[in-house]
Amino acid sequence: MTMTPTTTDAPPPASAPAPPHAASARPKRSRRRTPMTWLRGGGLWNLAFLAPMLIVFGVFSWWPIARAFVMSFQETNLVSPPTWVWFDNFARVLSDPNLGTAVLNTAYFAALALVFGFPLPIIMAVLMSEVRRGKGLYSALAYLPVVVPPVVAVLLWKVFYNASPDGVFNTVLGWVGIPPQPWLQSSATAMPSLVIEATWAAAGGSIIIYLAALIAVPPELYDAAEVDGAGIWRKIWHVTLPQLRGILFIMLILQIIGTAQVFLEPYLFTGGGPNNATLTVLLLIYRYAFQNSLGGDYGEATALSLMLAIFLGILSWLYFKLTDRWSTN
C-alpha cells in the first residue's frame, strides 16, 4: 500500500481545493433534455452512485450546519418546542464571565503550546536530518507517542502528574534536587502541565513533516551557499529556514487552529479546574450543552460555536491568502 501518492499515477498536487468549475472540462452535450434522454443518459445510475453521499451529507452535514445557524437564534431544551430569541443567546454568552476566562485560557494554552511545542520539532528535525545513521530509529522513537491513543496518553500522564513527593515526575525532579511540583493541582501549574503533555503527544507528527520538508530542500542551494563561503549557521539561516518558511507557516496556523479547539486535555486532566484555570472555549461549549443534568442550553452552545467558527474562518482565510502567495512565489 502506498501511503502518499509517490507513484506516477498519483493525483496532481494542488495548493487549494479544486474550484467547483473544475468539472467544466467535460465534453459538451447538446441533446435536448427529456425524461427519456435523462434515463438513457444514465440519470438513474448517476443518482444511484450519488445516493450514499447525498444521504450521508444531507442528514449528517448539510442539515446540521443549517440547523446550527437556526439554533443559535433559538431557545430549545428538547422538552418544549423551540422559541425564537434572536440575539439573546449571543448576548448571554458574551455576558457570561466564564467566556472571558475561557478565551484567555485558550489563548494561554495556544501561546504556551507555541513556546514549548513549535520550535522543538523544528530543532529535532534539523538535527535528525543531519545524522547519517539511525535516522529510521530516531523517526520511529519520535513518532511513538503519536501512536499512543490520545485518551490513554492523557490518563497515563495523569498518573505521572501525581502531586505527592512520590509521584513519577516529582521523583525525577527529586533526583536533581527540585522540590515536588503541584502539577495539575494548582491554578498556576495546571495549564503548563496540559501543554507539556499535548506537546509530547504531537511533536512526533510535526518532526516527521519537517523531516520531509527538509529533504525537499534543493541541495544545489547549499552548494551555491558554500561557493559563497557560507558556514553551517549561515546555511541554516539563509537556506534552510527560508526554504522551510512556507511549511513553518502552515504548521503555525494549523497549530493555532488546533489549539483553539483544545478539549481532550482539559476535559480529562482537570475538568477545567482548578477554579476554571483550564476552562477552554470548547470545554465551555461542552458545558453549556452537556454538563447540566437537566438538559443543556443548546442555543448558547451553538451561538458560542458559531463565534469560534468565525474566528477559525478568519484564520483559514489568512492562511489561504498567505499560502497563495507562497505557492505563486
Next chain:
Amino acid sequence: MKSRRTVAIAGIAALAMVGALAACSDAGGSDDGKLELRVATFPPGAEQAAYDAFAEQEKQFEKANPDIDIVGVEYEWTAPTFAAQLAGGSLPDVFTVPFTDTKTLLENGQLMDVTDDIDELGYADKFNPIILDEVTGSDGNVYGFPRQAYANGLHYNRDLFEQAGLDPDQPPTTWDEVRAAAKTIAEKTGKAGYATMASGNTGGWQLSVQADSRGASLQTDNGDGTYTSTIDNDATKATLQYLHDLRWEDDSMGATFDLDWGSINQEFAAGNIGMYTSGSDVYTALVRDFGMPSDQYGLTVIPVEDSGGVLGGGDIAVMPPTLDDETKAAAVKWIDWYYMQKLLNEDAAVADAKALSASDQPVGTPVLPVLDKETYLESQKWIEPYVNVPLDQMTGFTDGIFDQTPVGEFKGQTQPIYALMDNLVQAVLTDENADIDALLAQVDVDAQALLDQ
C-alpha cells in the same frame, strides 16, 4: 507486496464489519413474547458479586412474574450522560435520580405520575412526609418512589487513626478536633489527614454539607417559585477558611485536590485519606466497588456547631413518562418488589438480606428511614441475623444521627450552583492567596443570576 498487504487489511476489516453488522441485528427485542423491562442496576465497575446477587433477585422476580423479562442495565447518575440519555430517550424503564434533580424533572414533565399506583400499593401514608415531599409536584401528585435516604457522615480510616496514635473508638466531635486529628495523621503517616471532594459538582455538595453543619443557609425559598441566594454568609466563609487553613497552614490534606465522589472513595479505600465527609451509605460502595477492608472503616456524625444541621439526601426510583401502560405496570411491580418491599415486609426484607449476604454484599449499612421511623427500626430487627457490616465501628453515627437536625439540599438550580461552588473549594485548596470574600461575593452573584433565569 504492498497491495497484498492492503488486501489483507481490507479483509480483516471486512470481517470485523460483518461481525459488527451481525451484532447489530442481534439487538432486537425479546422474541418469546415476554415483556422486556430494562432496569437500572449498578454503576460502572461494580464487582461480579454484586451482579451475581442481582441475577439471583432477577430470577426470583421472574419466577413470580413469568411474563416479565428483566434486563439489567449498567447505570450511574452522572450529569453529562444523564442529560444525554434523558434527551435521547435511552434511559432504562426504571432508574434512580437524586432528590436534587427530582423537582426540576417532575416540573418539566419528565417523570411518570405514579400517584394512583402508590395508592393502590397501599403505603402512601407510610412515607416519611419530609421525604415524600421531595417527589411531590406542585399539582400534589407523586412522581416516584423514594427508595433510600442518607445523612452525611464523617468517614474515617481506623487504621490511619491507630498509626497516628489516635483512638479509633473516640472519633473527633468538633471541627477543631477534626483539624487536630487531621494534622496528627498527616504528620505521623504522611497521608492526607482530611480530604474533601472538589470537582464534578461534588465540591459544591460537600461544601454545603460542611457549611450547613456550621449553621449556614445557602438559599432562601421565597415560596413563590423564586429563590434568593445566600451563599455569601459567615458559615460558608468559615468553612472555606477552615479548608484553606488545613491545606496551607497544616498541610494536612495531601496533594490531590480534584477529587470527586468516585476518586475520593478510591483514595479512602486505598488508605490514603484519614477523614472525609460523604453520604452515610457510602460504606456499601467502599467495600463492594472500591475494595476497602471493612475493619479499617469508621463512621461518625459530622460535627455540628452554631445550631447547624446535617445535610441529607437520597434518591427515588422513577420511570420516564413515555412508558406504555403495560410496561408501566411491570415497572411499578419491579420497583415495589426490588426497592420497596424490603423496607415494609419482613419476608421480603429477610429474603433480600439473605441474598445479599450470600454473595458477601453489605447488609445493614446505616441509612435514614424513607418510611416512618418505627417501620425502619422494626425492619432493622428483621435483618439483624444477616447484618454483616461492622456496626460497632459506626456507633458514632448510629447513636448520634437521630439527635441531629436533618436539612435538605437547597432546591433552586441545585446542580448548577454546586458547579459554581466547586470553584470555591478548588480555589482555597489550590491557591494559597485566594480571596475568599471576593470569591464568595462573586459566586453569590452568579448563583442569583442562575436563579433569576
Next chain:
Amino acid sequence: MTTAPSAGPATTPVSTSLRAKLAGVTRRRAERDAAEDAADRSILSGHDRRRRGVRASMSGVHVFLFVGLVIAGLGPLLWLAKAAVTPTQDTLSQPFALWPNGIDWANLEQAWNDVHIDQYFLNTLYVAAGSWFFQLLVATTAGYALSVLRPRYAPILNGLVLATLFIPAVVLLVPLYLTILHVPVIDVSLLNSYWAVWLPAAANAFNILLVKRFFDSLPREVFEAARTDGAGPFRVFWSIVLPMSKPILGVVSVFAVIAAWKDFLWPLLVLPDPAVQPLSVRLPAVQSQTELDVFLAALAISTIIPVVLFLIFQRLFLRGAGLGGAVKG
C-alpha cells in the same frame, strides 16, 4: 476524525491544501531519491563533516538524539509496561523501582476480564471497521459520480461538498448531536447505535476531494473503451476504477481507521451505554472504580495494540505521517 466533531481541525480547508502540498513535497523527494541518491546531502557538506569540531558535535547530536528520544518516546511506554505488572503500593511509593515486591501478572488478567478490556476492544474494532467501510463507500461512489459520470448538476454538488470543508467541526457538535437524537425523515434515535458514529464519519468532504482528484487523473480512454465494449457504469466502477485506485483507497483507509481509533468526544456523546462504548470512552469512565495497578494494566493493553501495529507497518505510518500527522495540532 473529520466530519464528526472532534477537537482536531481535520475538516478545515487548511489541512486539505496542506496535505496536497505535502504530497507535492514527498513527490519531489521521491523523484530526487530516485534521480540523485548518490548526491544526497543536507545542510552539512561532505567537507563540513570531515572537520573535527563538526565531527565531535555530530557525536554529541547522536547522543542527544538517542538519549532524548529514548527517554521521551520510549520512556513513558516502558514505565507503563513496568507499572502494568507492579502492585499499586509499589507504583505509588517507588515509581521507578523495578518490582521491589515481585511482579504481579494478575493485573493483566484482571484488566482483561474484570475491566472487560476485551469487550471494549471489540467495540473499538466495530467503530473503526464501520467508519472505514462507510467512508470508503461514500468516498468512492461519490468520487466516481462526480469525476467519471459527471451529471450536469455535478459542479453544484461538488461545491456543496467542498463548502463543508470550511465549516469547523465544532459548529456541528450540538446540531449533529440533536440530529442523532432524532434523525429527520425516518424519525429514530441513533443514540447508542454504531450508526451514530459511522455515518457522520462518512460525511467526510476531504475523502471525497482526495478520491475525486485521483479519479480525475485516471486515463479517460480506458473508460471509453470499456463503455464501447458494453460495460455499464457499475462495471466500469467495480472492475476498472476501483482496481486502479488502490493507492488512494489505502490512504483513505489509514486515515479512517486511525481517526476512528482516536476519537473521543463524539463517541462519548452518542454512545452513553457502556456496553457499546469503545476503549477511548470507557477507560476514563472506569478509572475511579478501578485499582491503579489494574487500571495501568488496562492502559498498557490498550496501548500495545497500536504500538505493535506501528512497529509492523512502520514505514507506512511514517510516510503517512507527512499527510496525516499534520492534522493533529
